[in-house]
Amino acid sequence: MRDEECVRFLQWALPQLELRWPGFRKVRAQVCKRLQRRLSSLALETVDDYQGFLTAHPEEWEVLDEMSRVTISRFYRDRMMCTFLEQEVLPSLAEQAMSRGDHCLKVWSVGCCCGEEPYTVAIIWKLGLQTRFPRLGLQIVATDANPDMVRRARRGCYPLGSVKNLPRKWRERAFTRQGDDYCLKAAYRADTVFMVQDVREAMPSERFDLVLCRNLVFTYYQEELQSELLGRLTGVVRTGGALVIGIHEQLPAELSGLRVWSEKVRIYRKTA
Ligand SMILES: C[S@@+](CC[C@H](N)C(=O)[O-])C[C@H]1O[C@@H](n2cnc3c(N)ncnc32)[C@H](O)[C@@H]1O
Numbered sequence: 001m002r003d004e005e006c007v008r009f010l011q012w013a014l015p016q017l018e019l020r021w022p023g024f025r026k027v028r029a030q031v032c033k034r035l036q037r038r039l040s041s042l043a044l045e046t047v048d049d050y051q052g053f054l055t056a057h058p059e060e061w062e063v064l065d066e067m068s069r070v071t072i073s074r075f076y077r078d079r080m081m082c083t084f085l086e087q088e089v090l091p092s093l094a095e096q097a098m099s100r101g102d103h104c105l106k107v108w109s110v111g112c113c114c115g116e117e118p119y120t121v122a123i124i125w126k127l128g129l130q131t132r133f134p135r136l137g138l139q140i141v142a143t144d145a146n147p148d149m150v151r152r153a154r155r156g157c158y159p160l161g162s163v164k165n166l167p168r169k170w171r172e173r174a175f176t177r178q179g180d181d182y183c184l185k186a187a188y189r190a191d192t193v194f195m196v197q198d199v200r201e202a203m204p205s206e207r208f209d210l211v212l213c214r215n216l217v218f219t220y221y222q223e224e225l226q227s228e229l230l231g232r233l234t235g236v237v238r239t240g241g242a243l244v245i246g247i248h249e250q251l252p253a254e255l256s257g258l259r260v261w262s263e264k265v266r267i268y269r270k271t272a
Pocket residue numbers: 069070071072073074077110111112113114116117143144145146149197198199200213214215216246
């Protein structure tokens with residue numbers, strides 16, 4: 001399939017799934033490749049044939065929705081954000097949790113891919129902050145709509161490319177080598193619970209000190225859906241807690257119940 005055919009198809013199809021084309025522009029190769037494989041498995045020749053197939057088989061939209069999930073992540077993605085988390089956000093949330101008498105900080109990673117994001121928070125906590133807050137634990141809930149990502153996250157083994165942004169001394173402490181893979185030691189996996197969950201359909205019922213929703217809702221979803229989800233995400237952040245979005249993302253609407261904690265690294269604090 002030629003790139004321009006795939007682009008034309010995506011520009012037609014994505015809005016029907018409440019997804020926005022500009023979010024996919026730079027990362028479309030992954031989706032186009034899956035589309036090509038789907039066409040082959042259905043013995044269809046062109047995207048026009050596939051368009052016809054979608055019309056004749058509406059249940060295929062669900063397959064297309066699954067094929068449209070971009071799965072790119074890495075540990076310590078956006079160094080400045082990670083540093084800000086370590087130096088400002090987590091210590092402040094930890095103080096707050098302790099003054100409430102809580103025993104642990106609660107974190108939710110939305111669209112957690114293979115665990116790179118929640119495990120980054122676990123590593124920052126254990127290697128950067130735990131000694132300052134020895135009596136405070138960490139509980140991370142990490143959700144992804146793709147069961148395959150969740151299976152890989154639970155296993156916790158990665159190629160070098162996924163872990164190379166981590167500060168070297170942390171990488172050496174937190175991982176063991178298994179052949180070419182870097183496998184996260186059990187102690188760093190222990191605080192994270194993974195669940196298959198589509199953020200459009202469900203959210204954990206508890207309240208969190210920190211919610212990371214990066215490179216998903218505010219990149220790929222249409223504005224109306226972004227606004228709706230922002231309201232629901234804000235709802236599960238505790239007062240005084242933080243919401244982190246992707247470094248290239250913007251929140252869709254007027255901030256309601258949130259104030260900017262750092263514009264540069266896209267962190268917001270819940271005020272009420
Ligand atoms: C681009 S990755 C971002 C990973 C990580 N948050 C980061 O910033 O590095 C997006 C992840 O969201 C997941 N995802 C896509 N649609 C989802 C949905 N509706 N609900 C939950 N997860 C979803 C994908 O499977 C993928 O793992």
